Each structure stands twice: as structure tokens, then as C-alpha cells.
Amino acid sequence: DCLMNIVERLEMESLVLDVPFVCKSWHKVTCNPQCWRRLDFFRIHPDYSYFDSSSFVSRFLEEYEVRGNFSAFGFLKSVVKLSDRSVTFLALPGCCTMESLLYVADK
Numbered sequence: 726d727c728l729m730n731i732v733e734r735l736e737m738e739s740l741v742l743d744v745p746f747v748c749k750s751w752h753k754v755t756c757n758p759q760c761w762r763r764l765d766f767f768r769i770h771p772d773y774s775y776f777d778s779s780s781f782v783s784r785f786l787e788e789y790e791v792r793g794n795f796s797a798f799g800f801l802k803s804v805v806k807l808s809d810r811s812v813t814f815l816a817l818p819g820c821c822t823m824e825s826l827l828y829v830a831d832k
Contacts (some may be wrong), residue, residue: 726754733760737804742784758809766801767816798825805832 732744732754740760745752754760782795801821805812810832817825 728754729757729759733762735760737763737765738781741804742781742788746788756807758807758811761804761808762811763814764804764808764812765814765816766804766821767818798822798828801825802828805829808832 728751732740732751735744740755745755785791785800786795805828815829817829
């Protein structure tokens with residue numbers, strides 16, 4: 726499908742914050758694990774310790790109406806689940822937690 730071919734080349738930030746809000750069919754495409762084969766968390770924010778204050782997080786909280794604390798590990802888990810074990814590239818910041826590394830390695 727042509728749309729899938731385009732969407733799977735987008736950065737994670739666009740897959741999370743832009744594409745799903747265009748229309749229902751585009752949202753449906755982002756639910757396909759093929760879109761989540763390339764997970765580059767480093768591009769969202771290179772320093773995991775400052776992840777909470779990034780512009781990505783601000784937009785994410787606003788778009789998804791998240792209340793309370795943002796969990797970088799929780800976000801990582803949700804994106805890895807979307808990939809449904811189809812990840813071909815993974816980039817994690819060097820300062821991510823052992824819990825994050827173990828979770829990703831298990832999945």
C-alpha cells in the first residue's frame with residue numbers, strides 16, 4: 726500500500742504526534758506494526774534524564790490529554806508493543822535505565 730510505504734519511513738515523533746490525527750484511515754495505518762520497525766528514541770530526546778522536559782513530551786501530553794506524570798519507560802513500553810516484535814532498528818539513549826534495556830531485550 727502506498728500510504729504504508731510513506732508512513733513507515735517517518736520519524737517516531739511524526740508517527741506518534743502527527744499522522745494519527747490526520748484522519749481515521751491514517752490512524753489505522755499507524756496501528757500496523759510495520760510502521761514501528763524503526764524505533765529511534767534518541768531522536769526524540771537524546772538525554773533520557775531530561776526526557777520529561779522535552780518539546781516532544783509536552784506535545785504528547787497535550788495531544789493525548791495525559792494527566793499526571795509522564796513515564797519515559799511507559800512510553801517506551803507502549804511503542805515497543807506497537808511494533809509487535811517487528812523492530813529492525815533500535816536506538817536508545819546511553820542513559821536509559823536497566824529496566825528499559827531488559828524490557829526491550831525481552832521483546
